[in-house]
Amino acid sequence: MLELQGAIWFRAGTQDWGGRDRIALLAAIGEHGSITAAARAVGLSYKAAWDAIDAMNNSAGEPLVSRAAGGKGGGGTRLTERAERLIRTYRAMETEHARFVAYLDKLGGALSEANPDDIHLMRRLMIQTSARNKLFGRVAAVRGGAVNDEVTLTLAGGQQVVATITHESVETLGLAPGAEAFALVKASSVLIGLPDPGMRLSARNQLPGMVARVVPGAVNAEIVLDLDGGGTVAAIITNGSLADLGLKEGTRALAIFKAPSVILGTMA
Known part of the structure; x- marks a missing residue:
């Protein structure tokens, strides 16, 4: 009901x-x-x-x-x-x-027939932020630290996003394993790389996917990556990087961003 x-x-x-x-x-x-x-x-x-x-x-x-x-x-x-x-x-x-x-x-009546999943989706759609990337999931793990905690969020498609936020924020948001949350990442904080087994980076988040859209501009280009398992991530890179990487629709790539660049939120 x-x-x-x-x-x-x-x-x-x-x-x-x-x-x-x-x-x-x-x-x-x-x-x-x-x-x-x-x-x-x-x-x-x-x-x-x-x-x-x-x-x-x-x-x-x-x-x-x-x-x-x-x-x-x-x-x-x-x-x-x-x-x-x-x-x-x-x-x-x-x-x-x-x-x-x-x-x-x-x-009662019509409202009682409303699908709770639809109502929940409406709440998600009403969240407005300046961050280009908004990824929903559930908390998989919280690892405590002296000042900051590391929170791992499992997305609907199975990929994971790691965020580093203060312990106080973890408590205020009620972040615990199983809790629903969303990750906000600015497009300017996302790097794009090509899959390379020998590549090693310090960035905790390296999400694989396929280039779905390339929107070139005068200086920068927007790259939209369809993540494996579902969802998208957008990045802003220079036109020079676009040419160097040879990015086009259908190219396999990685969305790379650091854990401190991720902001976590919950729906009250």
């Missing part, structure tokens, strides 16, 4: 201010007057809480949270008038949104 759920996010142009979790953080700051206590109340680390606050302040273009200087009674943190108004607005909108979702749920 299809279960309807939803969440509200504030946006200003192309900038996300935040959603339920960040509003909860703001509300906790207003209640406790302390970042430490607020972070504990919503289940965040002190650093993650301040990172979220900095992101909200930057997106709003004005402070939503201000830090009071320490004194005899110690310093504290308080919400600005804009933040308090934002919380009230969000809660009012959330109430109306809950009524709307309840109304849709009552419709």
Whole structure:
């Protein structure tokens, strides 16, 4: 049975201010007057809480949270008038949104016949990023480190993408074996190479495929590679490299990119 759920996010142009979790953080700051206590109340680390606050302040273009200087009674943190108004607005909108979702749920009928896989695909299609390459898969392994963790993502076609991200990001995104996630890689971060058994590279990601499309430009060319097993990866290379490698449709090639060039994301 299809279960309807939803969440509200504030946006200003192309900038996300935040959603339920960040509003909860703001509300906790207003209640406790302390970042430490607020972070504990919503289940965040002190650093993650301040990172979220900095992101909200930057997106709003004005402070939503201000830090009071320490004194005899110690310093504290308080919400600005804009933040308090934002919380009230969000809660009012959330109430109306809950009524709307309840109304849709009552419709039953056509919605109950909707294929959950189609709904899931719609969520994927709505993800918008500036990265040219967006690869979906499931976490195969997470190897912890002192600061950064190595996350291996298995794509639908069976190939694997390795990403190096902070341990804090792994925890925040809930990345664990079996979790669904997606990898973002800019086309400018992807190198193209020709298969060579003797070639050794330090880049962790070397995905084999076949050139599906070549789009030449004045200086650079876009190469789109059909990966073995499914999916595509696009790369931007110079016209000189295009000529040197002899790339054309049907040429076997490798999409090569480093693990730190991969950004991981999840769908909330």
